[in-house]
Amino acid sequence: MRHPPAKEADLKFAKLDLDRLRRRGMPETIYGAGKTGAQLAAIFSALAKAGQNAFATRVGPEQAAIVQQTVPDAVYHAVSHTLSHDSVPLPKRLGKVAVLCAGTSDVPVAEEAAITAERMGARVVRLFDVGVAGLHRLLSRQSQFANARVLVVVAGMEGALPSVVAGLVSRPVIAVPTSVGYGASFKGVAALLGMLNSCAAGIVVVNIDNGFGAGVAAAMINRQKP
């Protein structure tokens, strides 16, 4: 087996895969947790030099500020804890992805999903205050999400929202458990198990707090060209 050399940028602490956009339909995304501001700045600089867009998740405001000293146009999205810098225009937003969650604590994960899907070309509708314990709110907004191509439903604690939503639509539902809760929530495990065991078919699940992964999958489904 012969394979061509990989197209990549070698920063000492990491090698950037500059070919992923072509291969997988999405550019490399940086996982910010555990990286220093200086490392992130180096990555953003390298991608800027390569003329590629940069997007990092799980970035705190301090890390972001350090990147912005080197790459001043980088934009920090405080709610989703993401950082972006775009050298080329993002794809036009098409289709419809609905992102739902129950409230305050789940919003950062939901917003990470939403912004990720938008960057990959999805038009996103956000419904961030619809929980199972107040069913009337959810039902009164049904027309806003029922015609989406795909739904991302984010929930912590018992994680019941995706089951209820999936029962109301005929489109795929990506369930995202969050680590919101305490005690026997076991940092999102209760929600994760609830979603995996949903009695409503058509639900698929991602890792706890993985708004990014849900956003990627939703965008892939949304851009479907038959």
Place this chain on the structure above:
Amino acid sequence: MRHPPAKEADLKFAKLDLDRLRRRGMPETIYGAGKTGAQLAAIFSALAKAGQNAFATRVGPEQAAIVQQTVPDAVYHAVSHTLSHDSVPLPKRLGKVAVLCAGTSDVPVAEEAAITAERMGARVVRLFDVGVAGLHRLLSRQSQFANARVLVVVAGMEGALPSVVAGLVSRPVIAVPTSVGYGASFKGVAALLGMLNSCAAGIVVVNIDNGFGAGVAAAMINRQKP
């Protein structure tokens, strides 16, 4: 500390507590799993001799048939897997306990809760086909359960039903997880965790498949005399 001798019947393999009705407001109930038909027959006979009512849970049809050879009037309740024999009349049924579940597989546990509560004097309404994935069924029957004094909500798999129901009523909800499911349901653990982490306040939980315990607690709450 001095204590009076206990009032009890000594069968070789077990001592029956004949004083529990007075002390705890409920007669001793026999846990049938793991007991032979002969042992159950001996217990039912002893209680009959003592003029006390007998009630056993988790009894299979074969065990029941053996008991009925000795105590012919014993009644086997096939759906709830319970066996009863009443020497004295049961208390009159009062108040209102609603028992809800989603369908076929959860019915035996729900019925165990219902029959237990009825034996302890509760009037019980059964709603055995209302799941979260078909919300319209639940909502169309709201008037049948909203005015109950207490609700028992039985669910397996993701265990989301109690959260949804509790959001619709202002009465206490006893959630019963069942071992229905497969894979990551872990024999009821997913449902149990979902119920413990419910975002709807007023929900309390019992052990997996413990319809009996839910029925006892519901009856105790239902007979409340202010």
Place this chain on the structure above:
Amino acid sequence: MRHPPAKEADLKFAKLDLDRLRRRGMPETIYGAGKTGAQLAAIFSALAKAGQNAFATRVGPEQAAIVQQTVPDAVYHAVSHTLSHDSVPLPKRLGKVAVLCAGTSDVPVAEEAAITAERMGARVVRLFDVGVAGLHRLLSRQSQFANARVLVVVAGMEGALPSVVAGLVSRPVIAVPTSVGYGASFKGVAALLGMLNSCAAGIVVVNIDNGFGAGVAAAMINRQKP
């Protein structure tokens, strides 16, 4: 299905459900953990403007001080880590709820249960130093809790207290496991499992450290009107 628009106050970071009191018989309660003092202050202000009472759990003294700068009449309850501000009088306290725990470490959770039940109209008796390893204390106070309409029993470590208490009364017992302990207590899991497996019927359980949920359920049971 048509549903009326929800009655709510929209703070940017959260939507307050101002209709819950009517729907569920209890006002919305704020979960303080993870919220900033400023967010709590905004919520307390909005509820004050709407003429509704405010009650927040898991509030630290620093958060409370920030709220009190905006809503000076807000009262901080240091033992239960709760914060309240009442625009309208609380319901009159009736009936009897007994709250029991074994000692120092469990008191904050027990007190959260007690104050929650009181705000919802329950008369509460506190017995905060009765553990299973010193049975004489518990037995010598039996008359103080045996006639309660419902008991809340809080325990960490092995969580055995609810079983012992339930064996002494004929009323429902709400067991609250706490995260008190170390090693194989697994932050309350040992106590939770012990309570779920209690050999005494009539015990129901809430999440680890969920004094609030126990208080709500106890108040709902206590105010029962047959």
Place this chain on the structure above:
Amino acid sequence: MRHPPAKEADLKFAKLDLDRLRRRGMPETIYGAGKTGAQLAAIFSALAKAGQNAFATRVGPEQAAIVQQTVPDAVYHAVSHTLSHDSVPLPKRLGKVAVLCAGTSDVPVAEEAAITAERMGARVVRLFDVGVAGLHRLLSRQSQFANARVLVVVAGMEGALPSVVAGLVSRPVIAVPTSVGYGASFKGVAALLGMLNSCAAGIVVVNIDNGFGAGVAAAMINRQKP
């Protein structure tokens, strides 16, 4: 809130939801595990009378034979352990769903996914002998799966196949862990965790052995109309 009465068929042991096709875009599917042959026969008869197609999963050959006594045209699919009877023609198969697995033991789950997707109108390509330990097989068949609209990747043991496949395509991947394995596979938990933690974005996961759920989600994604 007013809701119309549900459209359903009441068999004593179950109520059939005859309206799901309209509401959710898929007919009710019967979960065969734990049901008797007689119960399945009754359900298949009722659906036949209602002029609806019937499809049951987790059906053993004995159960199937009993159904076929009542509904002779019912077809048993031995590899996927499913049973079907069609009163009306199935939708025409369009698009492309690729179903991959590593070998013998995972085939039943993979086939359950494939047949489910086919019944919901998907054209399915099966690649049932491509494992990570023999990478050459997978790579030599890349052209057969790379252009599918969505991929279902089934794996037990360490569950690594979806990560490798997702790295080779730009379409969504539905990962299905199976209970194949022993010891520390914990009946599919190792595979499930591996899939949830995949370093390749665009992967979503369903419950252990849930070929049916994967098939439904794949068909929903496949039939996407932009």
Place this chain on the structure above:
Amino acid sequence: MRHPPAKEADLKFAKLDLDRLRRRGMPETIYGAGKTGAQLAAIFSALAKAGQNAFATRVGPEQAAIVQQTVPDAVYHAVSHTLSHDSVPLPKRLGKVAVLCAGTSDVPVAEEAAITAERMGARVVRLFDVGVAGLHRLLSRQSQFANARVLVVVAGMEGALPSVVAGLVSRPVIAVPTSVGYGASFKGVAALLGMLNSCAAGIVVVNIDNGFGAGVAAAMINRQKP
């Protein structure tokens, strides 16, 4: 390092340690689970030939019958599922070990502990019907166990009995969790965790259902010669 050759009997499938009595103060005990009747018979014969006493735990009646064909004097103890054959007299029973449990289901494990301790020279008092949910029974028998040198307390489900007993005595308590229970008892794990987290000092714990180990430790403590 030089070591003398071990003193042992070589049966093909096992080597018997004939020197353990001298080294550890107790003869080798055979764990019967998983052994065939023929294997047990061979072991009993070999020990008889060596003039040593034989004792096997977890022996079913069928296995026992096969051994008795070869070693007719072997005695089967049906309650504890143990089998013994004594070539030399057992040590005289001295001191006092109290073995307590709550009832029917825990008796086999309790009896295994009792018979083991007796064979190692302990005088044993059995109290097999004292549970925490019926505290009066336990308290009324306090004089029977308070003066034991060591107590073995056997309990399933929530495993609370050892905590209560230890609070009443000043002697060491060996707690034995049993696999009695269902659902969230997790085959004895709930009881095990309860015992490990007991708030009463002086409690030590053995493996789930390990009556034998508790009996050995109790006998070792009981025979203490200061």
Place this chain on the structure above:
Amino acid sequence: MRHPPAKEADLKFAKLDLDRLRRRGMPETIYGAGKTGAQLAAIFSALAKAGQNAFATRVGPEQAAIVQQTVPDAVYHAVSHTLSHDSVPLPKRLGKVAVLCAGTSDVPVAEEAAITAERMGARVVRLFDVGVAGLHRLLSRQSQFANARVLVVVAGMEGALPSVVAGLVSRPVIAVPTSVGYGASFKGVAALLGMLNSCAAGIVVVNIDNGFGAGVAAAMINRQKP
């Protein structure tokens, strides 16, 4: 049932049980973790006033310094993180308890066991550098521990030391798992499980890091008077 009032000292945050020495043969011990220095100081003062000895575990140097401002004679034991103040002479040390551990990291727990046993009247021999991976050290010191009345064996990581030691002696072994380790040690769970499953009979186990509990049980066994 009548019970005399309990003999206790009421500090606002705790009630001290001043009667435990008489009832259980050991004075109340204070669990220092989570208590403020001021609370500990109040407890030590109250016990001093009552003429009882005080002993607290899990006390940090800062807490200890605060206590010493109020009770200057209180002695801090830095290795075991314990604090003591004795109003009356401790019991004379008799018998022999051997405390073994493998090295540096396990010493604090081992020393907590040793000092606890000494305070309860046991003569203690410490062997703190004998691990299973360097068997020669253990074997060369065999004469120092083989004749102890009871052994406390402390180990983290795989927790194998108690099995090896128990195979060398004929006395009871109290195994103490510690939270020493990383990764799949799960903070002591691996060691705990290893000890519970020891193939050497006569081993009993306490909670992870529970040197105190092991010391109490060892002292109780050591002072045995036949």
Place this chain on the structure above:
Amino acid sequence: MRHPPAKEADLKFAKLDLDRLRRRGMPETIYGAGKTGAQLAAIFSALAKAGQNAFATRVGPEQAAIVQQTVPDAVYHAVSHTLSHDSVPLPKRLGKVAVLCAGTSDVPVAEEAAITAERMGARVVRLFDVGVAGLHRLLSRQSQFANARVLVVVAGMEGALPSVVAGLVSRPVIAVPTSVGYGASFKGVAALLGMLNSCAAGIVVVNIDNGFGAGVAAAMINRQKP
């Protein structure tokens, strides 16, 4: 990327990888659990036709008998539950692999490791009765295993044997946990965790009961050519 077509035999239910010997230095091995005797017979026939040796693990005597009807020369190894048929001579046995275990119950796994290593060209020494609770046996046989190139150490229950052995040698130790045990052994998890946390460096671990994997790795290490 271009890849040559795979060299394989297509049985309907499985594709045999006939090229593995060349690629990985070991022929394909059949995992017998879950396969029918007929399927095994087909595989053995196909390999015989291809002139390759066949080796299957986890084969019961009934399965073996069916294979032998088709391939009469197939040899069943009853202790290790393996089945073999050799068309070409096995490699000559060289080097030295020592396989150790504690006794009766662990022998099948140990023997599976031994026979696997032998088939791959290793000379194997078996020491099947050396446990940590009887250290003298192990030490008296030290000369038999200390000079092996690699050791396979099999143990259930607490899994301490590999730690002790590794402390006595300077060669790599492959630890194999077995599912032997009960209660908190959790079917081999306790042994697995013990081995992963061994304080003796140079220990590597395989899955529970995976004698085959240990044998393969041992043979690979043993045949090392520097």
Place this chain on the structure above:
Amino acid sequence: MRHPPAKEADLKFAKLDLDRLRRRGMPETIYGAGKTGAQLAAIFSALAKAGQNAFATRVGPEQAAIVQQTVPDAVYHAVSHTLSHDSVPLPKRLGKVAVLCAGTSDVPVAEEAAITAERMGARVVRLFDVGVAGLHRLLSRQSQFANARVLVVVAGMEGALPSVVAGLVSRPVIAVPTSVGYGASFKGVAALLGMLNSCAAGIVVVNIDNGFGAGVAAAMINRQKP
């Protein structure tokens, strides 16, 4: 049994085993986590005085700086968090060990393995940017690792890399799970389970983040002299 006194250096807080090099073929290595800089300095001094090399893992830069005040020649390896001081020359590097990992986050563990193996005489090739989601990188470097005597493969998250690598080589693979990941990675448990369940034979596993253990085993295998 007689045993010679151990050859060791007694620092108050620890005893150094100065004889391990002779006995086990590797010098004692210090586990730096939890030790103070002063303790490490004392150990490094003692080993220097004894003329032995010193090597410590899990050392932070602050600890290292303190050691260097006492032992100025000590070298801190920042990437692997290790500290070394060599009194005598290290063994010459021979053979070939390949150490592979997927990227940034896994490098510290991979480097700990590499430096450990080098100190024990192995020539090491590092390939630190080869992940399963970018298979082309791995395949294009195949010639660099296929001829190693043994491979160490480090991976977090789903831990799939060892399976893929093992399928490409015929040498033993030591898999090292890392705690890299979040949510359902459970701090490395997902990766650990994936590796234990690998479908590729010849893989052995060490504890989570145990680069040191993998390095020791790799060096032992690498230096094999047939």
